[in-house]
Amino acid sequence: MSALHEAALRYAGRGWPVFPCRERSKAPRTAHGVLDATTDRATVERWWTKAPEANVAFATGSASGVVVLDVDDDIGAESLHSLEREHGALPLTASVVTPSGGQHYYFRHPGREIRNSASQLAPGLDIRGDGGYVLAPPSLGPNARRYEPDDRAPLAEPPVWLLERLQRPHGSTSQRTPTSEWVAIVRDGLTQGERNHGLARLTGHLLAKDVDAYLAHEIALLVNRRCKPPLEEEEVERVVASIAGRELRKRTRR
Numbered sequence: 001m002s003a004l005h006e007a008a009l010r011y012a013g014r015g016w017p018v019f020p021c022r023e024r025s026k027a028p029r030t031a032h033g034v035l036d037a038t039t040d041r042a043t044v045e046r047w048w049t050k051a052p053e054a055n056v057a058f059a060t061g062s063a064s065g066v067v068v069l070d071v072d073d074d075i076g077a078e079s080l081h082s083l084e085r086e087h088g089a090l091p092l093t094a095s096v097v098t099p100s101g102g103q104h105y106y107f108r109h110p111g112r113e114i115r116n117s118a119s120q121l122a123p124g125l126d127i128r129g130d131g132g133y134v135l136a137p138p139s140l141g142p143n144a145r146r147y148e149p150d151d152r153a154p155l156a157e158p159p160v161w162l163l164e165r166l167q168r169p170h171g172s173t174s175q176r177t178p179t180s181e182w183v184a185i186v187r188d189g190l191t192q193g194e195r196n197h198g199l200a201r202l203t204g205h206l207l208a209k210d211v212d213a214y215l216a217h218e219i220a221l222l223v224n225r226r227c228k229p230p231l232e233e234e235e236v237e238r239v240v241a242s243i244a245g246r247e248l249r250k251r252t253r254r
Contacts, residue, residue, distance in 0.1 A: 003138050005048035008056045011136060012039040016064040019133075020047045020054035024140045034059050034133040055139035061130030067114050067158060068128040069105040074235075075242055076102060076124025078196035083122060083161075085193075093156035097148045099141025104134060107158040114166060121165055123200035123243060177205070186219075189226030196231070196239055199224065203243040213244040 008018050017037035020029040029051060030036040037059040038044065048054060060068050069090075071080050084090065094106040114129030121127065128134050137147040182205065190198040199220050206216040217240045224236045231239075 002048070002052040004054060004056055005052050007136065007138055008044050008048050009041065011056065011058050012041060012044050015039060016058040016066065018044060018056055018058045020051055021057045021135060021139070023053050023055065024142045024144065025055065026057070026135055028057070029054055034131065037063065037133070056136050057133045057139075058136050060128040060132045060134060061114060062109055063130075065109045066155065067107045067109050068134050069107065069162070070126040070128060070134070071103040071105070072124040072126065073100055073102050075196050075200055075239060078193070079122035079124050079200070081193065082197045087159065087161040091156040091159060092151060092153045094153055095150040096137055097150050099143055099145035099147065103150065106155055108155040110158060110163060117166070121162075123197060123204065127166060186223055187226075189223055189228060191228050195224070195227050196235070199231075199236060199239050200243050203240050207244060213240075216240060216244065
């Protein structure tokens with residue numbers, strides 16, 4: 001029995017509905033993806049006997065009682081640090097290191113609807129709740145790195161501030177940022193610890209105002225030169241590309 005097969009049975013036995021994904025991928029192997037997720041041992045045995053190296057995904061939200069905060073690489077980490085400075089550190093809870101170097105924090109489902117979201121909290125911070133799913137250890141990413149357990153602590157309750165931010169209307173992550181704050185960012189730059197998050201916010205703001213992505217990139221580079229200290233230009237390009245790609249995809253769906 002493969003390690004992935006064993007893990008699938010273990011999660012199902014815990015009451016977390018699972019289903020197989022393709023090797024080194026998040027793409028489901030079943031016809032209906034997360035809708036096929038189950039805790040039925042015979043079904044899980046059949047799936048992983050047929051494909052012993054299939055990645056293991058489990059359904060998040062009320063189905064498993066788990067909500068996952070997905071911190072995506074450096075941009076997400078900087079956003080999380082900014083929120084923690086404002087609200088306090090996340091409670092100790094089960095967590096997983098992802099193949100990209102990001103982090104999954106597992107929290108107990110609060111008993112009310114938690115919608116899936118991408119960067120609603122802040123750039124690089126996603127939520128997997130009701131109707132969503134995540135890959136679980138020891139699944140493999142496309143880079144051949146595994147999802148690895150980090151903290152094996154019991155599931156904590158999500159912090160109140162996190163739930164409050166998630167309850168805001170979709171697409172409204174905060175109160176409208178005053179113009180004076182944007183002016184201050186452009187005039188003074190950003191300090192260490194605020195650069196990635198601030199440049200991502202500024203890029204998103206410019207794109208939302210229909211500023212051309214190339215112009216937004218040039219503005220971000222100019223602001224970065226006033227940061228203390230500036231980021232490497234390659235890092236600024238990565239921040240802008242991350243936000244611009246997401247915004248351009250949104251525009252194509254309008």
